Amino acid sequence: MTASLAAKRALDLAVAVPLLLLTLPVQAVVASAVAADLGRPVLFAQARPGRDGIPFTMRKFRSMRDVDPSRGLVDDASRLTPFGRWLRASSLDELPTLWNVVRGEMSLVGPRPLLVQYLPLYSPAEARRHEVAPGLTGLAxxxxxxxxxxxxxxxxxxxxxxxxxxxxxxxxxxATARAVLLRKGISADGEATMPVFAGTTAREP
Structure with a gap:
């Protein structure tokens, strides 16, 4: 491990471990609220690409109902409950992800881990986002x-x-602490979260 990577890992642990421990009471309250609003399980677990595109399991608090076409629950807008919307806006849904940082699967700062099915859709330049560990927050x-x-x-x-x-x-x-307090950019225009990434039109040769 290079000196810069060692320093980054030290920062991750110095912040993530105390924050994880300090927020355990908050997480217990949030878990109870999620169970009351959405039922169990209270955690959402999904494979996401890590460094070099290697998948890991990321966990967050659930903010959406399960897909159910018979009830019209087919997209983010219909599945996101008012409580879930608040949970995402407050970023409290991200607290369990601190465990991914402690485990070394993620970093505090880096490109956000997106969906595994997006991997073949990136241009060569876009795929460079996987040269580093994904982060809880990032420049974007x-x-x-x-x-x-x-x-x-x-x-x-x-x-x-x-x-x-x-x-x-x-x-x-x-800057992340400020952005969370201001709750800006939570969703794209006309979307509950973000539109599905369908690939970049212009590919590099």
Whole structure:
């Protein structure tokens, strides 16, 4: 492990471990609220691509009902409950993901882990976002979050890969705290979250 990676890992543990322990009472309350609103299980577990595209299981608090075409629950907008919307806006749904940071599957700062099925859809430039570990937050998240287009997000992800440093991570963490308080960019225009990524039209040769 290089010195820069060791310093980043030290920062991850120095922040994630105390935060995980301190938020356990909050997580217990949130888990009870999720169980009352959505039922069990209270955690949403899904495979996401990690560094080099290697999948890991990411866990968050559930904010959506299960897909049920008979009840019209087929997309994010119909499945997201009012409580779930608040949970996402407050970012409290992300608290269990701190465990992924402690385990080393994620970092505090890095490109957000998206869906495994997106992997073959990236252009070679966009795929560079997987050169680093995914993060709880990142340059794209403090630059507009879901209000950005996919292409804008990916450009910022690659910019982070090229500029990454401990100082940049610290700046992003401070900006994240501000963004969470302001609750900006939670969803794209006309979407409950973000539209499905269908691939980049212009491919690099």
């Amino acid at each position: 998240q403090v630059s507009g979050r879901n209000a950005l287009t996919w292409q804008e997000k990916f450009a910022l992800d690659v910019e982070y890969v090229d500029r990454r440093s401990l100082l940049l991570d610290l700046r992003i963490l401070v």
